[in-house]
Amino acid sequence: MAYKKITIDPITRLEGHGKIEIFLDDKGDVAHACIQIPELRGYERFAVGRLAEEMPRITETICGVCPTAHHTCSGKTLDDLYGVEPPPAARKIREFVYNAFMFEDHNLHFYFLGGPDFIVGPDAPKAERNILGVIGKVGIEIGKKVIDIRKRTRNIIQTMGGRVVHPVHCLPGGVSKPMTKEMQEEFKKTAEDSVEFAKFSLQAFADIVLANKTYVDLIVGDIYKHSTYYMGLVDDNNKVSFYDGLVRVVDPEGKEYAKFKVKDYLDHIAEGVESWTYIKFPYLKKVGWKGFVDGKDSGVYRVAPLGRLNASDGMATPLAQGYYEKFYETLGGKPAHNTLATHWARLIEAMQAAETMVQLINDPEILDPNVRNMDFQTPKQGIGVIEAPRGTLFHHYETDDKGVLTKANLIVATVNNSAAINMSVEKAARSLIKNGQVNDGLLNMVEMAFRAYDPCMACATHTINGHVPLQIDIYNADKEIVKTLKTV
Amino acid sequence: MKKILIYGMGNPYRCDDTIGLKIAEILKKDIKNKTATIKSGSIDGLAMLDEIIGFDKVILVDSINTKSGVPGDVYKIELDSVTSNSSLAASHTIDFITALRMGKKFGYKMPEKIYVYAVEIKDNNTFSEKCTEQVSASIPEVVKRIIDEVSE
Structure with a gap:
């Protein structure tokens, strides 16, 4: 079968470098689409040999836009490491x-x-x-x-x-x-x-x-919809919690599938790799990896605002709870599988954050x-968790008895969603691009599929003129560029 | 007296990307001009808008990676000369040019002049708190040029 290849590289309004590739078959319909992250960050390797107490200052430089999440999660991990x-x-x-x-x-x-x-x-x-x-x-x-x-x-x-x-x-x-x-x-x-x-x-x-x-x-249509598991931190009443709590997972029907302490995260989460990207694909270990598919038999889960609301029994503050009820009433009940509803969920979470501040x-x-x-204890292992804006963030450090790191594992928020983001991009592309008809508006609507996740592939990289250029290359079956679209 | 802001930018653990931070640290000790404020950090366009409001002149110090540049080369770029399409921005934030346009639109007191001293880099992928030798060698030149400029 002959293929055409469309590349969106790098993605606009996405922190860090990434590109979307869309492969068309000889009818001009989408055969496959994916996101590639060409950059290897390597903080986990870099951390080995450093003092654990440096980690809140080191890990926050993973990103220039969400450092507080890494900093605070790392601080919590050190609490666990030193038993305080x-x-x-x-x-x-x-x-x-x-x-x-x-x-x-x-x-x-x-x-x-x-x-x-x-x-x-x-x-x-x-x-x-x-x-x-x-x-x-x-x-x-x-x-x-x-x-x-x-x-x-x-x-x-x-x-x-x-x-x-x-x-x-x-x-x-x-x-x-x-x-x-x-x-x-x-x-x-x-x-x-x-x-x-x-x-x-x-x-x-x-x-x-x-x-x-x-x-x-x-928002409610099928283009931006996936039936997956959802994960988020909850408090003692199963209400959304950003700073601390138990990790709760619900199945695609909204039933509680698991609820666990962060120290047990490796019993529940495994990370898969694909040869075409540096990003890992976490999945629910006991359900298993079935590829980029949704449904109850697939271990793919989602985090971030939509995931948190679906994984909880409600918001922890009164005004936010009122908006939460309206949210599910409008979307037809729980769980809501509508990816674009994440924007709305995000604002409801902003309300909870404001009320919690008060x-x-x-x-x-x-x-x-x-x-x-x-009152520090001799360090050995520390595991911490927090809800970052983009989802559940795990830090896991192992040290010698002097607190020098021997191992670090980070599951950053966006990574939890990496399989789902790929699925969402592919589904949107399949739904929107037909018979080889591709225009800027349609491609933006494909980008909307991942933008809802607020993905952060960041590294605090920046360019002198501050922008990330967007280039769309369309290839024919012989891999020759037949058309290039540029935004600048 | 005109108020000047000098801001060194970069990631402290990304080898040559630390160059702006290192130069800012030297300038904090060496610049005697009391109208100059020297800061450093990893900062996005919108946050930079908060920093520059109220200053007459801003000098940014940063790394640059051009297609044919030689590591250690120093460029002085006036920001108005940099083209940017404001439809594009990084996630969670906006690019600096868009931030400038937004500041003007809001009627904030924006700097009359914004320059970037940019050092061509060799490596911003290796995890290191040190710059490569070629890039480090450019530090005295950039420090001198900025001190001369601030002293004018």
């Missing part, structure tokens, strides 16, 4: 900072990344499908509001973490400094305003997306100056 429990105030400060991070990261994705697809439109001209296009639609004042709340929530990370990118506040057994009364007063206002902003965002989603039948049809900052115990427990 942070004092209550330290835990509350960590959790407060972490929820501020979740809030600002989720909002950033909605307004800057997912936003252009919906607010400007999936088939709008490329030149308008960006934040400037969003501002053009919603107005400068709302744009300033987005920037302002982001700046203030990042100021929480800056104040407690020393710096906003690559913070340095998590230490084994606690945090580097207590919170003062003055900080608390400022943060209270930010937290309260964050709740109001979360309401505003959810209303904007209702007005712009849910009120538009075309968009709703896209709860924590009003807790008098957060001002307790005792923020460090240094």
